[in-house]
Amino acid sequence: MSKIKCLCTALLVVLSCYAKLWAQTPSDAIMMEARQACLLLDYNQGSFDQYWEGTLLRENQTIATVKRNAVMPMVAVGILDKLNFYVGAPFIKTESSEPNGGKFAGASGFQDLLVALKYRIINKVTDKGTFSVLATVGFSTPVTNYLPDYMPYSLGLGAPELSYRAIAQYKWKSGLYLRGAGAYLWRGYSEAEREYYYNNGSYYTPWMDVPNAITIEGIVGFWLWNNSIQLELNYLGSKSTSGDDIRPYNAAQPTNDIEMDRVGLLAHYYFSKIKGLGVVAYHNRVINGRNTAKINTTGVGVTYFFNYLKKQN
Amino acid sequence: MKPIKYVLLIFSGLLFFISCEKELPTLLSYDSYVFSSTDQAGGTWKPILMGSGDEIIIAAPAAVASSEYLQELSDLKQAIAQMSGADRHAVEYWSDNSAIRWNEIALELIAKYNLIPGPNADGTYTLPNPNNPSGPPAFPFAHPPYAVRALAYMSVAQFDGLISAWHYKYTYNRPAPFHQDSDINYAYTDNTIPSYPSDGAVIAVASKKILTAMFPLEAEYLAAKEAEHLRSLLLSGGYVQSDIDAGKQIGEEVATKALARAATDGMKNAQAPKAVSDSLAAAAFARFGWQWINQELPQRPVGLTPLYGKVKMWNVPNVELTRPIPPPNLDSPEYLADVEILKDYADNVTEERRRIANFWQDGLGTYTPPGHWNEFTKEFIVKYKLNPLRSARTFAYLNMAMMDGGISCWDAKYYYHYPRPIQTIEGFKTIAGTPNFPSYTSGHSVFSAAGAEVLAYIFPQESALVKGWAKEAALSRVYGGIHWTFDAFIGTDQGIDVAQYTIGVAAVDGAD
Incomplete structure (x- = not known):
């Protein structure tokens, strides 16, 4: 029973990939078995009225409060018991609150298509609990021609991204679990619609090198009420491996060196009467950063698990 | 092999393919070329800031047979023999048409300083102040009117300086060192333009002086650029030190004229x-x-x-x-x-x-x-x-x-x-x-x-x-x-x- 309930949570693992800078980043150690699938529909709303210009936390009435709403449909499929596949693409809408001094139009549209594979390397069950190690490889790339060089309204960084993530979890019989994850994000180039930009020097090209990044995650969580609800506290740290600072009172650009520390809460409830259905709610906030928004994000989602093929025996 | 391994293999292969890196251009790349003209009468053209190119006066150069000149040739050969990797890179970078490079430097500084001052905490704004260039906000705010003015003064000084240089080049007709001594190789295409005074030195000194006035916080950066440029002129094999010194004098004088106009242009x-x-x-x-x-x-x-x-x-x-x-x-x-x-x-x-x-x-x-x-x-x-x-x-x-x-x-x-x-x-x-x-x-x-x-x-x-x-x-x-x-x-x-x-x-x- 509890196993089936857990499955849909696996979807949230890869949310980190679409999230890029501003959305949530839970990761998970749960696998679906072969022939099982899960649908997730997630809605989240983020907003910020402060951001870090380099390391200086500031306000800017040109953009006032920037709101960022996203709807994310995603599918997870158990190919093998040890191998899961994920695909999703968020729709995002951005705008400033009124009044603002810049009068800039916001942006909306589908952002990046994400595909990912998760493979379970170790799953060691003892009388005390379960230890598992997993690896995720993900790839995302823009699916529309949104303009990445339109910060802070741009839908995303506009570059292809490869993510390599390792996840380790220990779950006690009591329902308590601890999880850690580390990822390396390789980002390609994003294309601006201008021939020149400044990045600590002149660049005569529309191509902007989007810095790679490393992330680490730490999660403590537990299952309650006969495994019908899962609660998590999570931390995400993210750091670019290169990049420039936002210049004084100037717009951000995809070449920036982004760092952030983010903390969050997540709850996932599984209905006992409707087989396969769950709801998830989460909130997270960036508490420290560099060249990034001090954004708070709240999201809700529905998860639905089913067998896409009948078991054959 | 299990199917999963195939999948992972294909995926990794795809990733490798995507991961290739691009070279992003930070300057205009060009090879040294044969000029479409040498403009031997260029010294008679009408300059902008002065009546004629000979309004700036430089001394006649030493004869190529003089011991003074021969010593310069010998010094030049020694300097070339001791060139470092950085020197070679500089010679390649500056080229024999260095107005292009100084224009790029100007554009880079414009982009660096084209930042509008933001509001203070109390909602007031502070303007950049040339008497306190460090600010904040830093001086200048290189907005389009400021930028085009900086470019105009630099370009006009370069033009007038080169008219003057051309006047003396074809007055004295002193051939380049690599024509005097077959042991010296010229780093660029030979355009058989006389080398006294060095046109590159005019450009280096005039550009640096104008840009330093326009971007005072960049004085050190610009001085380093000028020094590298002047050294590259020597190491190119195209000029002896006295060619360069005469060009520096013209650059200095023409920039002074340009900045005098700038000081009173409103x-x-x-x-x-x-x-x-x-x-x-x-x-x-x-x-x-x-x-x-x-x-x-x-x-x-x-x-x-x-x-x-x-x-x-x-x-x-x-x-x-x-x-x-x-x-x-x-x-x-x-x-x-x-x-x-x-x-x-x-x-x-x-x-x-x-x-x-x-x-x-x-x-x-x-x-x-x-x-x-x-x-x-x-x-x-x-x-x-x-x-x-x-x-x-x-x-x-x-x-x-x-x-x-x-x-x-x-x-x-x-x-x-x-x-x-x-x-x-x-x-x-x-x-x-x-x-x-x-x-x-x-x-x-x-x-x-x-x-x-x-x-x-x-x-x-x-x-x-x-x-x-x-x-x-x-x-x-x-x-x-x-x-x-x-x-x-x-x-x-x-x-x-x-x-x-x-x-x-x-x-x-x-x-x-």
Whole structure:
């Protein structure tokens, strides 16, 4: 029973990939078995009225409060018991609150298509609990021609991204679990619609090198009420491996060196009467950063698990 | 192999393929070339800041058979023998047409300093102050009027300096060291231009001196660039030290003349105090019944350089000769039709309009629209294989015309003081940033049309291309939502008009 309930949570693992800078980043150690699938529909709303210009936390009435709403449909499929596949693409809408001094139009549209594979390397069950190690490889790339060089309204960084993530979890019989994850994000180039930009020097090209990044995650969580609800506290740290600072009172650009520390809460409830259905709610906030928004994000989602093929025996 | 392994293998292969790195260009790459002309009579051309090229006087060079010169040759060979990897890189970088490199340095500094000061915590704004350049905010704010002026003074000094250099080159006809001594190899293509004085040294010293005055916080950076450039001239095998020293003297003197003009051209008064700025707005309101009002939060008390229209022009005798007709009244059918056009563009941002708006935006943090036209110019200079003198001439007329265009445009902006679309269209949103000055006429339109006219004059083969670009640049501001169509169209006409004065000067300078 509890196993089936857990499955849909696996979807949230890869949310980190679409999230890029501003959305949530839970990761998970749960696998679906072969022939099982899960649908997730997630809605989240983020907003910020402060951001870090380099390391200086500031306000800017040109953009006032920037709101960022996203709807994310995603599918997870158990190919093998040890191998899961994920695909999703968020729709995002951005705008400033009124009044603002810049009068800039916001942006909306589908952002990046994400595909990912998760493979379970170790799953060691003892009388005390379960230890598992997993690896995720993900790839995302823009699916529309949104303009990445339109910060802070741009839908995303506009570059292809490869993510390599390792996840380790220990779950006690009591329902308590601890999880850690580390990822390396390789980002390609994003294309601006201008021939020149400044990045600590002149660049005569529309191509902007989007810095790679490393992330680490730490999660403590537990299952309650006969495994019908899962609660998590999570931390995400993210750091670019290169990049420039936002210049004084100037717009951000995809070449920036982004760092952030983010903390969050997540709850996932599984209905006992409707087989396969769950709801998830989460909130997270960036508490420290560099060249990034001090954004708070709240999201809700529905998860639905089913067998896409009948078991054959 | 299990199927899973195939999947992972294919996936990893795909990732590897995608992971390749690009080389992102940070400068214009070009090989040394045979100049399309050597312009032996270039020393007789009419300079801008002085009566003639021989107004700057340098000593006659030592004869090539003199012990003095032979010692210089010997020193040169020794220096070349001891070249480091960095020296070789510098020789390759600077090339034998170094106006291109100094133009790139100028554009880089413009982009670095093209940052509008933000508000203080109490909602006031502090202006950059040349007497306290470190700020904050740092001096200067290299906005388009500032940028085009810096480019104009640098280019004019280079041009005049090279006319002087050409005068002495073909007066004394001292051949380059690599012609004197077969042990010396020249790093570039031989154009058989006499080496005394070194044209590169004129460019190095004049450019560094002008840019240091324009960007005082960069003095150290510019001094290092100048030193590297001067050393590369020697190590190229093209010049002995006395060739370089004579060029330095010309560079120094011509830059002094240029900076003397700059000190009194009225730019220091352009950022008028609030009382003056308010009186300009009030005068427009009394005359026309409208006035531009800054929409930023907190509101900026003064627009950008209200008195830039009073700055001394290069080639237009009186700015009012180029002042355009008044823009339409705010209740006229023409104005109301424009409101509909702008709303339509805002509601229907096509890929093409967005691309054009962004391509020509050249906004804060970039090299500005005049910088964009300088960039095109560099490519044409290389394409048409111009020699250093003709390169400097091209930059000089281009930037004088664009600066005059800017002055004429700013005169119209603050005389007519016409509102921006975000001021008069309720709830209007833009995809480009609305600048802190009145709408009519569009600076991009005037700068671009003036620049295109000069480029069409110098490179007639490119006439249709560059004039098409200027029209697109003008329209880009309408697509961006920050200008009316008449700001763009009349601005284009204004730029064309202003440029004719500069082209008239170019036509009789002796080069054509």
